[in-house]
Amino acid sequence: MSGAGYSSKCKTCNSARRLEIEAWHEAGDTSQEIEIRLKSLGEEISHTAILKHLNNHYNVQEAAREKYYQSQQQIENDANKRLSDLEILDALIQDNHEIHKGLRLQIKELKDKFTTPMPAIAMLNGVGDSICKAMKTKQELLGEDPESHKADTLLELINAVSETEEG
Ligand SMILES: [Zn+2]
Numbered sequence: 001m002s003g004a005g006y007s008s009k010c011k012t013c014n015s016a017r018r019l020e021i022e023a024w025h026e027a028g029d030t031s032q033e034i035e036i037r038l039k040s041l042g043e044e045i046s047h048t049a050i051l052k053h054l055n056n057h058y059n060v061q062e063a064a065r066e067k068y069y070q071s072q073q074q075i076e077n078d079a080n081k082r083l084s085d086l087e088i089l090d091a092l093i094q095d096n097h098e099i100h101k102g103l104r105l106q107i108k109e110l111k112d113k114f115t116t117p118m119p120a121i122a123m124l125n126g127v128g129d130s131i132c133k134a135m136k137t138k139q140e141l142l143g144e145d146p147e148s149h150k151a152d153t154l155l156e157l158i159n160a161v162s163e164t165e166e167g
Contacts, residue, residue, distance in 0.1 A: 005057035011045045012053035021050065022058055082141050089138045093131055100127045 006013050012021055017038065024034050031047035031054065038045055103124045110120065 007057055010053050010057055011049050013057055015043065015045065017041070017043060021045075022054075025054055025058070085141055086138060089134045089141070093134045093138070096127050096131045096134070100124065100131065103127060 008014070012018055015021065021034055021038070024037065025031075029037070031050040034050050035045065035047040103120065107120050107124060
């Protein structure tokens with residue numbers, strides 16, 4: 001129970017059941033469930049007051065540490081997601097490049113016999129466009145695009161977490 005605090009105004013701090021309440025919390029009870037359980041034992045503390053106690057007076061370091069690990073996990077998830085997005089984009093670029101090469105060859109062969117059919121050219125341009133779009137998206141995901149705000153969003157997330165820890 002290191003890092004525990006105390007306030008004379010806090011009902012939970014002054015409750016004879018303080019340790020019990022904290023044990024229920026550790027076992028996974030929500031503050032609402034604790035409120036109901038206390039009521040059945042003849043003690044009334046609102047769940048908001050219980051939550052305040054848990055946040056401010058109970059194992060403060062542990063709570064901060066948990067929040068930190070959660071944010072780390074989130075960042076890792078984001079990174080993994082970006083990695084798989086990049087993998088999809090790479091496969092898409094690779095596939096489209098193959099298609100593009102094949103189409104160009106076919107058009108060249110056709111050109112020798114007939115005039116080049118317009119749908120084939122439109123198709124070639126379409127494939128070329130999607131390669132460009134995929135490459136641009138890839139740059140954005142990697143933060144290589146100066147207009148990309150993805151990195152900033154991650155930074156904001158980290159800052160937001162450290163701000164709530166200070167408060
Ligand atoms: Zn308290």
